[in-house]
Amino acid sequence: MDDKYFIEKAIELATENVKSGAGGPFGAVIVKDGKIIATGVNSVTSENDPTAHAEVKAIRNACEKLNDYQLDGCTIYSSCEPCPMCLGAIYWARPAKLVFAATKKDAAEAGFDDAFIYDELAVPVNSRKLYTEIVKTNNKIKPFELWKKTQDKIAY
Amino acid sequence: MDDKYFIEKAIELATENVKSGAGGPFGAVIVKDGKIIATGVNSVTSENDPTAHAEVKAIRNACEKLNDYQLDGCTIYSSCEPCPMCLGAIYWARPAKLVFAATKKDAAEAGFDDAFIYDELAVPVNSRKLYTEIVKTNNKIKPFELWKKTQDKIAY
Numbered sequence: 001m002d003d004k005y006f007i008e009k010a011i012e013l014a015t016e017n018v019k020s021g022a023g024g025p026f027g028a029v030i031v032k033d034g035k036i037i038a039t040g041v042n043s044v045t046s047e048n049d050p051t052a053h054a055e056v057k058a059i060r061n062a063c064e065k066l067n068d069y070q071l072d073g074c075t076i077y078s079s080c081e082p083c084p085m086c087l088g089a090i091y092w093a094r095p096a097k098l099v100f101a102a103t104k105k106d107a108a109e110a111g112f113d114d115a116f117i118y119d120e121l122a123v124p125v126n127s128r129k130l131y132t133e134i135v136k137t138n139n140k141i142k143p144f145e146l147w148k149k150t151q152d153k154i155a156y
Numbered sequence: 157m158d159d160k161y162f163i164e165k166a167i168e169l170a171t172e173n174v175k176s177g178a179g180g181p182f183g184a185v186i187v188k189d190g191k192i193i194a195t196g197v198n199s200v201t202s203e204n205d206p207t208a209h210a211e212v213k214a215i216r217n218a219c220e221k222l223n224d225y226q227l228d229g230c231t232i233y234s235s236c237e238p239c240p241m242c243l244g245a246i247y248w249a250r251p252a253k254l255v256f257a258a259t260k261k262d263a264a265e266a267g268f269d270d271a272f273i274y275d276e277l278a279v280p281v282n283s284r285k286l287y288t289e290i291v292k293t294n295n296k297i298k299p300f301e302l303w304k305k306t307q308d309k310i311a312y
Contacts, residue, residue: 003289003291004291004293007291007293008293008295011293011295011296011298011299014298014299015298015299015302017299018299018302018303018306018309019302021308021309021310023312024303024312025299025300025302025303026299027299044225044248044312045225045310045312047225048219048220048222048223048224048225049216049219049220049225050215050219050225050226050227050245050248050249050250050312051207051212051215051216051245051248051249053248056207059206059207060205060207063204063205063206064204064205066204067204068204069200069201069203069204069205069206070206071206079296079299080296080299081281081290083244083248084240084241084243084244084247084277085240085241085242085243085244085245085247085248086241086244087240087241087244087273087277088239088240088241088242088243088244088273088277089206089207089241090286091240091241091269091272091273091276091286092200092206092207092209092239092241092269092273093206093207094206095286096287097286097287097288097289098286098287098288098289099288099289099290099291100288100289100290100291101290101291101292101293101295101296102296102297102299102300103290106296106297106300107300109300110300110303110304111303111304111311113247113248116247117243117244117247117248118277120247121240121243121244121274121277121278122277122278125237130246130247130251130253130254131252131253131254132253132254132255132256133159133253133254133255133256134237134255134256134257134259135159135160135163135255135256135257136257137160137163137164137167137257139164139167139257140167140235140236140257140258140262141258141262142167142170142171143167143170143171143173143174143181143182143183143235143236143258144181144258144262144263144265144266146171146174146175146181147174147180147181147266148266148267150174152177153174153177154177154201155267156179156180156200156201156206
């Protein structure tokens with residue numbers, strides 16, 4: 001079983017997810033040592049959770065299974081290029097490899113905001129369409145100072 | 157109660173979270189009609205969930221409370237500039253406004269990967285430190301084609 005096999009599985013999940021009405025046309029599988037250890041499908045509307053994208057769901061499921069907050073040695077297969085949220089989640093999970101099939105352009109053509117969000121992240125905070133304010137306060141650094149001097153913390 | 161009040165609340169949550177050992181030095185609150193409707197703190201290590209950042213947790217909590225997958229008219233206050241995952245989540249939740257205090261530079265100085273991930277998203281897929289493959293398959297577009305022709309879907 002190779003990349004092609006697992007990516008077709010992710011695409012099948014995406015198609016089934018539209019048929020079932022659970023959410024958008026996206027699926028993901030996570031593979032470790034040649035075996036699928038978790039899957040995920042978009043369930044934003046059925047779970048009332050805007051973060052419930054296929055990759056995020058698959059990462060959560062895989063981490064629960066591995067009892068870890070990292071996906072060491074895993075490969076994430078996604079039916080479509082991850083949106084910035086999912087790509088960020090993938091970086092935080094630190095898998096060995098990412099594989100996808102459709103692109104953010106394909107997603108945009110189907111009506112999804114992926115390309116728009118990529119564009120927004122690339123511009124300065126005060127030029128974004130999302131109205132954003134930065135509040136100046138001397139306290140902003142306090143949580144970091146406490147974190148840095150805490151000895152028995154779990155870094156991630 | 158103004159922006160300063162709510163951002164100080166988010167910073168307090170971040171500090172308390174380090175003290176309790178639940179996770180990293182980050183907190184968020186979500187406000188609607190002048191009232192806090194949900195909060196979130198980083199619980200990556202205590203929940204074995206790399207997506208359990210403060211903003212993601214707060215968004216999930218707020219959506220559960222509102223029984224919706226959108227945060228219409230809400231403001232998200234975060235103790236620190238959201239990482240790409242969280243900023244993506246915020247765009248998908250579509251609040252009216254985002255407010256933060258510390259910056260991604262502050263987070264990077266405390267040892268967090270936020271700035272690194274921002275840099276990675278800005279470079280082409282094949283130049284990223286995360287090894288990424290794009291599998292060519294004619295099936296890649298099938299889920300989107302089915303989505304587009306499905307009549308009774310819930311778009312998001």
